[in-house]
Amino acid sequence: MAKQRRTAEAPRPPRLAVRKTYKLYLGGAFPRSESGRCYPVTSTDGDHLANAALASRKDARDAVAAARGAFGGWSSRTAYNRGQILYRVAEVLEGRRDQFAAGAERAQGLSRTAADEIVSAAIDRWVYYAGWTDKVAQVLGGANPVSGPYYNHSAPEPTGVVAVFAPQGAPLLGLTSVLAPVIATGNTAVVVASESAPLAAIDLAEVLATSDVPGGVVNLLTGRVPEIGPHLASHADVNALDLTGAGDLAAEFEEAAAATLTRVLRPGPGADGGEDAWLDPDPGTARMTPFLETKTVWHPIGV
């Protein structure tokens, strides 16, 4: 049958809206929560923006398994290669800066100028840590003088799977500032995004998924810290915790983590602040060192 040609007088039907379903980011894929739940996300003005997946204990378990699976491959890449990939994240984010700026404007009620500043800072943060990947070993490691006929070298090594509680009030720049240093050094991450503003995190996951970051290196959960947090804190296969966004529960999580000798980074100054608290362009190594272990090698001279 011949295709019917639309005549000039027939009105075009209104286009159906294509709304995004905000899901989790686990092992390089975007699944819904295994629990099937979601929760409404509103802007700071109270407007409904979207529904986000409400991650459960089992999603956290799956995220840790995905992060563990990705650790061997990611940590054994050359630091230079990890740097290239982190730089690629910055490139892709730059190409989508309008989307992120508009998101920040809508969700947090920022002016466009302020939103642009935040997005620029987030992009620069990826570049900053991309540069650190192959320099951190020289700064933190080195040849140690010892009183004996030995060469003695120390080198920092990634600790493993890091559970990151992202800052609650800084959904993009804050998240980037805590996530990038964790993966720059070769760790893999399970991130619990800001509960009230999780959309930027899932948008960022889309950037990560298209930037050659291997699946499982970053796993992103959206949901409630009191529900997911205790299971991540006590999980024996989590090697370190970044408690920046854990709020009042930080002490409790630190206690649970002690049972399995998990490294802990306590919430620092600015943890409760907004994006502005994260604008310092040179955060240094402070967020990398807590997730590194020092390996020291002794080698006899002359053998």
Place this chain on the structure above:
Amino acid sequence: MPVPHTAFEATTNRALRVFLHGLPGVDEVGARTRAQDLATRSIKTTAKREAIDMAIRMVDLTTLEGADTPGKVRALCAKAALPDPADRTVPKVGAVCVYPDRVATAVEALRGTGIGVASVATAFPSGRAPLEVKLADTRRAVADGASEIDMVIDRGAFLAGDYKKVYDEIVAVKEACGSAHLKVILETGELVTYDNVRRASHLAIHAGADFIKTSTGKVSPAATPPVVLVMLEAVRDHHAATGGRVGVKPAGGIRTSKDAIRQLVMVNEVAGPDWLTPDLFRIGASSLLNDLLMQRTRLSTGTYPGPDYYTLD
């Protein structure tokens, strides 16, 4: 569906062919659907704890690598007797499964534990060796102290329609086993169809197998749920027709507690609760045991354990 278990003389290939091809065909879609349905059963809390302990007792802890050293076999035996040194309430595994030349090491290491040694034999995994070699392989393993023999059938002969050769080999190996239990590996991944799995199951049962086992673990796919379902139906039908009980051992690809519990559900629903014992159901596995131990710890402590706290094997 009742299976015609008419008494027959397995004296000719023709008689076997008439019997095996007279078996009702397997409804492939039905088998898959049923296996999928059974996989959705929810086993939680106390039932899960029971199931995990039961699965541990059914594990044939296996190492079948060219690189198996006596040390590795001894380490595996130590783990078989005391799977979790931090928790002595964990039951022992069903058996340890090794290559024939490692049987003596395993028997020595397991002395006094009550755990049997199973040995693969008959030119495992391909089975491509003359019958005399296969029988010598079996006799040596039994002489070294193996209490269970895992033989492979001649898949080439089976697929060529030479059922008599397959049958006679099983009978001969069974005789060589003496008092040792015989598990017959069908290598279902090479049998292509579910109909063939059903035929091979009945052939092995008739030839005197004490157990029928899915796979060597060297071929993929291995112990898929529908295949195990068809094999469980075969032992159930054999029991209904003759009253005899034959065991089933899935092996290969069962790595998680969830997989293992699904197998147990299938055993209970298809063959019946009588089969829920290590005498009639075993799971051939190596990495499964650690996952069972981790799940057990998770149930008792409420926190997620990590693989760093368990042995590498």
